[in-house]
Amino acid sequence: MARKSHVQTTINGETVEFLCESRQSLLEVLRDELYLTGAKEGCNNGNCGACSVILDGRLVNSCLVLGVETEGRSVETIEGLAEPDKLHPIQDAFLENAALQCGICTPGFIMSAKALLDSNPNPTEHEIRYWLAGNLCRCTGYDKIVKAVMDAAQETSA
Amino acid sequence: MAEKKEYKVIGTRPIRHDGVDKVTGRALYGADFQMTGLLHGRVLRSPHAHARIVSIDTSRAEAYPGVKGVVTAQDLPEAEDRVADLGEGAVNLKYLCDNILASDKVLYTGHAVAAVAATSPHIAEEACKLIDVEYEVLPPVMEVRQAMEADAPLLHENLKTTSMGETAEEPSNVASHIQHKLGDPDKGFAEADIVVERDFVTGTVHQGYIEPHNATAHFNQDGQLTIWCSTQGAFTVREQVAEILQYPISKIKVVPMEIGGGFGGKISVYIKPVAAMLAKKTGKPVKVLMSRSDVFEGTGPTPASYIRVKMGATKEGKITAAEAYLAFEAGAYPGSPVGPGAMCIFAPYSIENLVIDGYDVVVNKPKTAPYRAPGAPNAAFGSETVLDEIAEELGIDPLEIRLLNGAKEGDRRADGPVHPRIGFIETVETAKAHPHYTAPNGKKHHGRGVASGYWFNIGLESSVTINVNADGTINLVEGSTDIGGTRSSIAMQAAEVLGIPAESVNPSVVDTNSVGYTAVTGGSRTTYATGYAAYEAAQDVKRKMITRAAKLWEVDEDNVQFADGEFSCINGKEEQISFRDLCGRLGQTGGPVVGSGTVNPGGAGGAYATHIVDVVVDEETGKVDILRYTAVQDAGKAIHPSYVEGQIQGGAVQGIGWALNEEYIYNDEGTMTNASFLDYRMPTCLDLPMIDAVIVEVPNPGHPYGVRGVGEVPIVPPMAAIANAIYDAIGIRMTELPMSPDRLLKAMGKI
Numbered sequence: 001m002a003r004k005s006h007v008q009t010t011i012n013g014e015t016v017e018f019l020c021e022s023r024q025s026l027l028e029v030l031r032d033e034l035y036l037t038g039a040k041e042g043c044n045n046g047n048c049g050a051c052s053v054i055l056d057g058r059l060v061n062s063c064l065v066l067g068v069e070t071e072g073r074s075v076e077t078i079e080g081l082a083e084p085d086k087l088h089p090i091q092d093a094f095l096e097n098a099a100l101q102c103g104i105c106t107p108g109f110i111m112s113a114k115a116l117l118d119s120n121p122n123p124t125e126h127e128i129r130y131w132l133a134g135n136l137c138r139c140t141g142y143d144k145i146v147k148a149v150m151d152a153a154q155e156t157s158a
Numbered sequence: 159m160a161e162k163k164e165y166k167v168i169g170t171r172p173i174r175h176d177g178v179d180k181v182t183g184r185a186l187y188g189a190d191f192q193m194t195g196l197l198h199g200r201v202l203r204s205p206h207a208h209a210r211i212v213s214i215d216t217s218r219a220e221a222y223p224g225v226k227g228v229v230t231a232q233d234l235p236e237a238e239d240r241v242a243d244l245g246e247g248a249v250n251l252k253y254l255c256d257n258i259l260a261s262d263k264v265l266y267t268g269h270a271v272a273a274v275a276a277t278s279p280h281i282a283e284e285a286c287k288l289i290d291v292e293y294e295v296l297p298p299v300m301e302v303r304q305a306m307e308a309d310a311p312l313l314h315e316n317l318k319t320t321s322m323g324e325t326a327e328e329p330s331n332v333a334s335h336i337q338h339k340l341g342d343p344d345k346g347f348a349e350a351d352i353v354v355e356r357d358f359v360t361g362t363v364h365q366g367y368i369e370p371h372n373a374t375a376h377f378n379q380d381g382q383l384t385i386w387c388s389t390q391g392a393f394t395v396r397e398q399v400a401e402i403l404q405y406p407i408s409k410i411k412v413v414p415m416e417i418g419g420g421f422g423g424k425i426s427v428y429i430k431p432v433a434a435m436l437a438k439k440t441g442k443p444v445k446v447l448m449s450r451s452d453v454f455e456g457t458g459p460t461p462a463s464y465i466r467v468k469m470g471a472t473k474e475g476k477i478t479a480a481e482a483y484l485a486f487e488a489g490a491y492p493g494s495p496v497g498p499g500a501m502c503i504f505a506p507y508s509i510e511n512l513v514i515d516g517y518d519v520v521v522n523k524p525k526t527a528p529y530r531a532p533g534a535p536n537a538a539f540g541s542e543t544v545l546d547e548i549a550e551e552l553g554i555d556p557l558e559i560r561l562l563n564g565a566k567e568g569d570r571r572a573d574g575p576v577h578p579r580i581g582f583i584e585t586v587e588t589a590k591a592h593p594h595y596t597a598p599n600g601k602k603h604h605g606r607g608v609a610s611g612y613w614f615n616i617g618l619e620s621s622v623t624i625n626v627n628a629d630g631t632i633n634l635v636e637g638s639t640d641i642g643g644t645r646s647s648i649a650m651q652a653a654e655v656l657g658i659p660a661e662s663v664n665p666s667v668v669d670t671n672s673v674g675y676t677a678v679t680g681g682s683r684t685t686y687a688t689g690y691a692a693y694e695a696a697q698d699v700k701r702k703m704i705t706r707a708a709k710l711w712e713v714d715e716d717n718v719q720f721a722d723g724e725f726s727c728i729n730g731k732e733e734q735i736s737f738r739d740l741c742g743r744l745g746q747t748g749g750p751v752v753g754s755g756t757v758n759p760g761g762a763g764g765a766y767a768t769h770i771v772d773v774v775v776d777e778e779t780g781k782v783d784i785l786r787y788t789a790v791q792d793a794g795k796a797i798h799p800s801y802v803e804g805q806i807q808g809g810a811v812q813g814i815g816w817a818l819n820e821e822y823i824y825n826d827e828g829t830m831t832n833a834s835f836l837d838y839r840m841p842t843c844l845d846l847p848m849i850d851a852v853i854v855e856v857p858n859p860g861h862p863y864g865v866r867g868v869g870e871v872p873i874v875p876p877m878a879a880i881a882n883a884i885y886d887a888i889g890i891r892m893t894e895l896p897m898s899p900d901r902l903l904k905a906m907g908k909i
Contacts, residue, residue, distance in 0.1 A: 002280075023280060037190035038183020040418065042368040043450040047835035050368055078183035091181040095173045098800035101642035101808065103180035104187060104369040104418025133844035136835060138366045138419050139642060141807030142843035143851075144800070 009070040011036070012080025020067040026060075027051045029067035030077060038078035038107045042136065049135030052108040052115075053077045059115035061134075078107035081114065089155040090114055090148070099148035101139035109135050113149045121157040125150065166722075167653045168863055171800045172660040174646045180416075188372035188388035188415040189447055196374070197226055197275040199436045199446035200282035201429060202289050203456055204264035204271055207298035207522040207828025208311070211262060211271070211291065218288040219274055224281035227439035228289070229432065230272045231261035235404040242401050253491040255402055257525050258431050264293070265313055265490035266524050267829040268455025270428070275436040275444045298522040298828035302464050302485045305331040305521045313490065313520045333492030333518040338500055338572040346479025346511030350470025354547045358540040360877075360895040361821030362462040362487065365529045366812070366840050369418020370453045375433035376443035383410045383434055388417040390424045390639050391678030392670045398427045399434060413669040414639050421812070422528030425678050428457055454833035458527020459822060460536075461487040461494045467503075467540040475554045477545075477563045479511040480504050484537060486518060489525040494518045498614070499533030501573045502874070503541050505612040506560070506582050506766060508569040522828050528680060530809060531613040531870035535816065535877055539895060542609035542878030547891065556608050556882070557590045560768070571614075581792030581856030581866075582766040586610065588854050589768040594788040603775045604785070605887025608768065611874025615762035615867035616681030617860075621674025622691040624652060624699050624753040628745075630738025631662040632699070637676030638688040640667055642808075642869070643801035647685040648692045650797050651863060655696035656737055657723025674756055682867020685797055686858075687759055693862050694755025703740055706747040710735070761860015765867055767791040769810065769875040773883040780902030782818055782884060788850040789875075794858035794866030806851035806872045813876025815841045821896050 004019040011034070018033050027044075030036040030053070042048035044063045051062040054076040081088045090113050093099070100106045109132065116123060116131045123131065128149050129142075137145060179185040216228040237255035255261070260269050272289050276282035299305045299313065312329055319326040321335035347353055373387040383405065389395045392412040400407045417424060429446040436444040448456065466483040482503050486494035496516040504512055549559040564583045570576050589595055589608065599606045623635040634649055649663035676688065700720055707725040708715040710733075717729040725740060727733035735743075744751055772786040789810045796802040819839040823832045832838045857864025881892045890905045903909045 021280070031190070035192060036183075037186070040187070040369065041189065041447075042370070042418075043835045045450070045834060045836070048368055048450075082182050087178070087181065091178075094181050095177045098171070098174070098643070098798075098804055100177070100180055101801070101804055102367070102369070102417060102419045103176075103185060104367075104416075106180050107183045110181060129843045129846075133842040136368055136840060136842065138368055138421070138812070138840065139808045140804050141809075141811035141849050142841075142846060143807045143849050144804060146843060146848070 005068050007068055007071050009072065010074040012077060022066065022068055024067045025063050026065040026067050026070055027062040030062060036077055036079050040104050040107065049112060050105050050108040052111040052135065054111060054115055059112055078111055081110065090152040093148040093152035093155065097144045097148035097151060099140065099144040105135060105137045109137065109145055113152065117153055117156055122153055165654055166657070167650045167660050168795065168797050169799065171798060172646060174643045175649060175665050176640060176645055185416045187369060187418050188386065191374050191386045191415060191445065193374065193443045195442050197277060197440055197442045197444045198279040198282050199273055199275045199433055199444045200279060200286050201270045201432060201446065201452065202272040202286040203452065204260065204267060204269040206264055206293055206295050207267045208296040209264050209293035210296060211260060211264060212294055213292045214272060215290040216272060218290065219285040222285045222288055224277040225274055225285045226277065226442065227275045227436055228272060229435045229439055231259040233435055233439065234259060234402065251401055257491060258402055258428065266522050268524060269490070270456060273432045273436060275440050299331065300522055300824055300828050302462065302487045302519045302521060305519050306485065306517065313522065317520065331520045333488060333520060336497060336500060336516045338514045340570065340572055341511035343479045343481055343511045343513045347470045349478045351473040352548060352551055353468065353470040354544050355466070355468035356544055356893055358465040358893045360463045360536045360539060362459045362523060363816050363820045364454055364459040364838065365421035365423035367419025367421060367423060370448040370450060371424065371429055371457060372447045373430040373433040374443060374445040375437040377437045381409055384413065385430055385434060386413045386415055387430055388415050388424060390417065390420040390680050392637060393675055394425060394678050395427055395430055396670050399431050402431045403434060411669055411671045414667055417639050417641055420641055421530045422532060422680055423458060425680055426458055426527050450835060451833040454838060455830055456524060458489065458525050460529035460532060461489065461526045463487065463536040465536060465540040467544045469544050469548060471548050471552065473552060475549065475552055475559045475562050477507060477509050480509050481512065482514045482541065484516045486533065486536070487521045487523060487526065488518050489523045490520060491525045492518055492520060494526050495528065495533030497533065499537040501571065501614060502534035502612050503537035505571050506565055506610045507563045508565045512572055514572055530812060530873040534611060534613055534874045535813065538609065538611045538874045539877040539881065542875065543881050543891065546882040557586050560586045560610055578761065578763060579856065579859050580764055580766060581854055584854045584856050585766050585768040585790045585792055588852060589770055589788070589790045592770065592788055592852065594770050594786060594850065599772060603777060603887050604772065605883040605885065606770065606772050607879045607882030607886055608770050609875040609878035609882060610766065610768045611871055612764060612766055613682065613871040613874060614764045615686065616683050617687050617759040617762045618677035618681065618683055619758045620676045620688040620691040621756045622688065622695040622754065623673065624695045626699060626741055626744065626751040628742050630658065630741045631664060632656065634663050634665040634692060635668055635673050636665060636688055637673040638667065638684045639679040641679055642805060643798060644684045644688070647797040647801060648689050651689040652692040652696040655693055655700060658737060682765065682869040683762065686762055686861055686865045686867050687757060689797065689865060690759050690861060691755040691757045694757060695753045698755060699751060699753030702751045702753060703737065706744060707735060707740060709747045710743065759860060761858065763794060763858030763860050763866045765792060765871040767871045767875055769879045771879045771883050773880060773887055775884060775887045775902065780899035780906065782897060782902065784814060784847060786847055788852060789872055790852040790854060791868065791872060792854045792856050792866060793868045794861065795855055795864035796853050797865060799853060802853055802868050803851040805868045807849040809872025810849050810876055811841050811846060813873045814846065814880065817877040817880040817895060817897055819896050819898060
């Protein structure tokens with residue numbers, strides 16, 4: 001069995017330590033070692049965005065990052081988005097707009113939308129569609145997702 | 159039943175009950191399930207499209223450190239060559255078992271051959287590579303017309319064509335032939351002023367749900383088997399696993415986890431029995447997950463097909479006769495959706511003379527599985543394109559010709575049933591009046607197309623239990639997997655009966671030990687049938703609560719009435735109590751109230767849709783862009799309009815993908831070369847405009863609130879609507895799917 005490495009990183013603002021094999025992706029570490037199962041595996045090769053997380057402020061597919069690469073870095077996942085008594089405005093907007101059906105892609109879309117609004121608080125519809133093109137949803141036809149992000153942008157930039 | 163009336167809850171848009179769990183990442187899907195001592199399973203799949211298995215040697219894999227068990231078809235009980243009904247139609251058990259783990263032959267690249275359980279998924283994957291399988295490779299048959307030829311290589315030596323009750327003498331790849339006939343087609347064509355005949359080819363496409371299949375199984379020492387999984391129907395998983403493993407259903411509990419999409423593709427079992435076999439062999443819980451390429455290569459897509467459609471009409475546009483020939487690829491084992499395709503193809507129209515022939519044909523591709531209105535989109539691509547051509551030749555508006563021939567209540571569908579009240583005409587009239595249809599459309603290479611579609615919807619069995627809480631809320635227990643907000647659409651129907659807000663209902667989807675039998679979430683049946691069961695369960699609660707109020711007031715039950723959430727005494731005494739307050743007094747009036755409802759309703763009521771699309775064709779690249787899209791659909795009664803719109807938008811977009819990009823691409827050896835989301839190109843949000851979903855409500859007489867299933871029909875019209883728009887843009891009739899850039903360039907004579 002492959003020898004495991006010790007990694008110390010920050011996840012959702014908390015210092016976290018874990019052991020992982022070099023070949024384990026960040027997605028595997030989050031899900032199987034830390035039980036943060038909000039990031040989903042849809043393809044495991046960077047094409048669906050269901051595993052989207054924010055690494056040092058940058059949106060990444062966690063299936064394309066190795067667990068060991070996160071040493072000393074900062075990871076934001078869906079589990080860290082809401083406050084104890086309040087959802088994040090993007091989460092609220094997804095609920096209000098009925099922007100999810102099965103919900104498997106939802107955490108990835110929300111993290112992707114957060115990364116977008118962090119860098120561009122007032123995106124146009126086209127900019128939203130361009131940014132979110134790395135996230136696949138098979139249920140909604142994207143209409144309500146795009147509208148939710150437009151609403152969230154209004155909410156967060158107001 | 160089903161008269162138009164005002165509702166308090168139905169038709170509103172509450173936040174869905176499982177919403178917060180799903181936007182915070184808390185909701186647990188099948189792959190999220192964790193358990194102490196869990197082993198991880200992986201499946202070895204065939205690299206050949208068609209081969210005989212000479213031998214399988216698992217000894218090197220078994221000896222690999224970390225490996226706890228290996229299974230092959232040898233570990234399955236001997237399958238009988240008999241047919242069983244497993245909640246999704248009749249299935250031959252030998253075929254069902256062979257599709258789980260191949261015994262004598264592999265019939266497609268990706269066919270499961272063996273499986274390994276190990277202490278980590280990586281070890282299981284490595285160990286799969288150490289299983290030595292010797293194959294005798296056979297020539298593959300990859301296309302339906304080739305498979306139907308007399309000298310085609312045979313997939314199954316014992317498969318003989320059944321045709322209208324007769325079985326042929328000689329084996330063939332054609333599993334069955336069906337025919338529907340009305341009137342006298344020859345006479346009808348003789349009466350026609352115009353006859354158009356074309357043939358069509360559609361590619362193999364996948365449902366494309368984002369969540370791969372998953373299953374965790376555990377055998378207790380007392381023989382109790384539990385399976386945690388994502389499925390469209392926990393009860394059908396129980397039935398299929400029981401038949402495959404020859405194990406009693408009373409010893410199997412299936413726990414439905416949240417499901418990441420299905421669209422029909424998560425009804426058949428693949429790795430669930432394998433997880434159970436590995437759990438049995440190792441004595442440990444085993445979780446088996448598919449990779450994305452496993453999903454493409456090892457689970458049912460919807461079939462490629464060859465279709466010929468001929469229609470005749472008078473110069474006034476009245477259809478006099480129609481004929482269709484449908485040959486569908488079943489994949490490795492019989493069971494394509496050619497039956498539903500034949501039922502739906504001419505169902506939007508009232509046609510006196512018609513004949514439809516359907517053929518179910520095996521080829522060396524994965525066994526097909528249902529995909530949203532299975533069979534109907536293939537068929538409608540043909541019929542709706544030919545009708546467009548007739549309208550164009552006659553100089554009649556394409557929506558006008560649909561109004562002229564549209565099916566109404568009392569008309570007969572080709573396969574026999576007479577339509578109840580349906581809303582086809584209303585969808586066409588609404589489309590015709592929509593600003594999209596009247597907007598200017600004259601630019602070069604821009605085109606507009608329309609098409610309609612039909613899906614019959616199904617009823618089937620559902621069970622709901624309601625437990626009344628002391629604070630005036632209710633806990634609603636149901637067995638329908640929630641794939642798109644059905645917890646809410648079901649809860650809202652119970653809330654309407656009891657005069658309480660949607661938020662006062664706590665719906666739970668529970669395991670097979672905890673609710674009455676409930677058929678799959680499929681056939682657009684969940685809001686209709688499980689909603690109907692919730693309505694019945696709420697009526698049961700209401701009756702019991704009336705008894706309690708009568709007891710409280712010491713009057714006859716006949717003297718208690720219930721309206722707008724209030725019980726009142728209508729004879730003598732001036733008494734009144736709200737539903738909520740009475741809930742608080744159940745203890746003193748006889749104890750808890752539990753209501754139950756079980757249904758198997760026959761009046762699902764067919765659904766119709768009419769779509770309008772504007773496209774632009776890039777003459778240089780052959781790429782088609784969707785500029786504007788309007789989808790009109792009869793929902794009967796929209797319980798939660800946002801999620802009805804969502805079904806319409808999602809279905810239309812899957813249809814757009816099917817029309818323009820999606821297909822399995824095979825090499826000469828019969829191996830899929832694009833088994834990833836990069837190369838199997840599903841629409842992204844950048845490929846699309848907003849989809850304008852327009853709900854028409856023609857109440858279904860077969861449901862207390864008039865509900866019709868809405869999930870499937872929106873995928874039926876897009877392919878033909880887009881083909882008709884492309885014709886409008888560049889004057890070329892596209893008859894092959896997908897209408898990808900290379901096919902457009904070929905059709906335009908550019909390559």
